Amino acid sequence: ELSKWRPEVIELWEKCSVPETINKETFQKSFIRHVNTTLARSIYNVDNFSAYQATAHAVRDRLIQRWNETQQIHTERDQKRVYYLSLEFLLGRSLDNALLNLGLKDSFGEGVKELGFKMEDILDQEVDAALGNGGLGRLAACYMDSLATLCYPAWGYGVRYTYGIFQQKIVDGYQDEFPDYWLNFDNPWELPRVDIVVDVQFGGHVNKITEGDKVRHEWIGGETVQAVAYDVPIPGYGVKNCINIRLWNSKPRRKFDFGKFNAGEYDQAVQEQMKAEFLTAVLYPNDNHMVGKELRLKQQYFWVAASLHDIVRRFKKSQRDWNEFPDQVAIQLNDTHPALAIVELQRILVDEERLDWDAAWDIVTHTFAFTNHTVLPEAMEKWPVPMISQLLPRHIQIIFDLNLFFLQRVEKFAPGDRDFLARLSIIEESTPQYVRMAHLAIVGSHRVNGVAKLHSKLIKETIFKDFVKYYGPDKFENKTNGITPRRWLHQANPKLSELITETLGHKDWLKDLTLLKKLEESVHDKEFRRRWMAVKHSNKVRLAEYIRDVVDVDVNPNALFDVQVKRIHEYKRQFMNILGVIHRYNTIKSMSPEQMRDVVPRVVIFGGKAAPGYYIAKLVIKLINSVASVVNKDSTIQDLLKVIFIPDYNVSVAEIIIPASDISQHISTAGTEASGTSNMKFVLNCGLILGTVDGANIEIHEEIGDDNIFMFGHLAEQVDDLRYAHRYRDVPMDPHLDAVIKDIESGSFGEARIFAPLINTLTFGKDYYLISDDFGSYLDAQKLVDEAYKKEKDWVKKSILCTANMGQFSSDRAIKEYAESIWGIIPVKV
Ligand code: OAK
Incomplete structure (x- = not known):
């Protein structure tokens, strides 16, 4: 050229x-x-x-x-590239x-x-660039950092939302939401590519055209929205490689309909324009929960169509045969949000490139791989067939054809087993019918993975059990999540990073986290322990200052900082935490001054957003703030307990909170948290954790050992029986829990009727998340935490051993595993 x-x-x-x-x-x-x-x-x-x-x-x-x-x-x-399709990238600053x-x-x-x-x-x-809700979006951001650092040829594809996740304010103890107009003042981290524009079609109809013995389909009519590319460069650490996240922004195809305008239909002319722009206006604020809005489906197709067009265009430049597509292109689906990409690629290959159906399908299934991030039933995406038919008339035909051919193969595998067929079907046979996106993603991918060992085992035994029967177990893998040590230690905790570098005598640990292991040798060095503690203390001082700024409460940096920051969700059990706080408060209040002298002062810190439509989660926030306002002004407890709710938890607030924690809580009902990634961030920053036997807690426990973690609660395999018991028998409530509930009901924390719906989840709601079953062992574990914190020297040792043993949880390790066993890509260093 x-x-x-x-x-x-x-x-x-x-x-x-x-x-x-x-x-x-x-x-x-x-x-x-x-x-x-x-x-x-x-x-x-x-x-x-x-x-x-x-x-x-x-x-x-x-x-x-x-x-x-x-x-x-x-x-x-021209090596094989990986394309990471994620509806969320939670990049932060x-x-x-x-x-x-x-x-x-x-x-x-x-x-x-x-x-x-x-x-x-x-x-x-x-x-912050806050184009995500929580774990899934932040994982995508960590993975981009690792892909760049490890020099893999990789692209991210996402949506350029005009409004990111809402800003949270606390008004009278309640969450209030405000729009996050992050693009208000120019964004230097994006490069608008006005030359890269893709037409995306919606609606219209399909013509079936017969040519000799062949039939082809032509999708015509409907509306067209344009996708404009905005590129976000992602630099690797210590290398020249800098990869790209391409975010799509919607705009109307025609600038303005002057015909309509002149005919006096001014508002209609503007409306069309606004409707197209509205498509990428807002990020849906739900975490681990599906809300079936048509606009969301439109967003998904818009993004998938633009991205695939771009990927196919890049492939075609190399003038290779279509058979080579899977040798050049790997596409990773970050949960089911981009699952329509499977149908779109099949459509491009069959309708536009005129490949025959089976050859096209072979290419498709060798290209895609799918990551599942949750087993919660309410998070499983399914879309009504009539809605898809309206918006994407050709895609719904393809989905039914794919399903037909798939079920024909299943029928051969299990002749006559109609129930088995119905369970595997991509279509749910209800009225109306639904398309099950997870089934589509599994059928269209060559690999499916979970995000921690337990989670990967559970998906094979529960939600995808029938697929394991049909495909065999090898299609299903585990890829335990990871976090980037560059942002989550080096950047967020510069003092600890410096101490580690000085002690190890190099910075190589930032690219090979297993090298932290050598810190173990320093646990016996008194001066090193003193400096380690000093770093933690100064991070606590920094957080105390932040708390004073945002909530105007003074907290003592010498107290034990106990943190739970994450999206507010019933399965994550912030409710159990605050119930435990009430128990602690009442225990202290009942003590003599003598007894009080033996109490470890605590600051219990909460943070996290609730989905705007999630009533119970919002009540949990209200309860936390109500308890805080009683406890924090009670001088009879002598500052032995403070409760703080930090508003508007986001990536940059996390960077202040995480390095300052002594203990953090990861206390989901066993089997519900797919992995968790903040657990890894806290332990890497030498904070101990109090956790249930769930998600990546289990693997962290394996790595750091029994002495350095506080685990409690029932196991995933017990959950079904416990729930059954709540449903059909009278399970007596834990006595401590009962006392706490009675205290709330007596109005100790404001009008009791406000909290009735929350308390009802434990009683009429049959305690689905098993708070009452775990409450006793939770309180016991908290006692052990207090006792351990009193032994300062041992505590510092534990803290050092935490950091030293986190080598496995780097996102570099995770990305290498994906690259080698799923994508088949190799590094190309600049
Ligand atoms: C969000 C929307 C739909 C489905 C899942 C999610 C999600 O954020 N899941 C979270 O993914 C994280 C990254 O894998 C995990 O660490 C969390 O446990 C999981 O809840």
């Missing part, structure tokens, strides 16, 4: 594109140039926010260079992360200081 240019031109391009050296001075030049030109400001009116923008633009210039080089080399080498990954933090920090700014103030100006 270079041949169209004269040699002098090429030479000039090469001369001018030599990358600038990066150091403090060149940074300062670039900073000032951006203040003057990009921002059109001057020395007279640069505030912290413009300083942030200028710094971000200076970093972005370097990112773009790396991004270009990476794309170029990946195109040249980018500046600090980019500075650290590029190794520019020190020089740029010096640079801004000389220019009269503080790096911390600058970093604090950035708003």
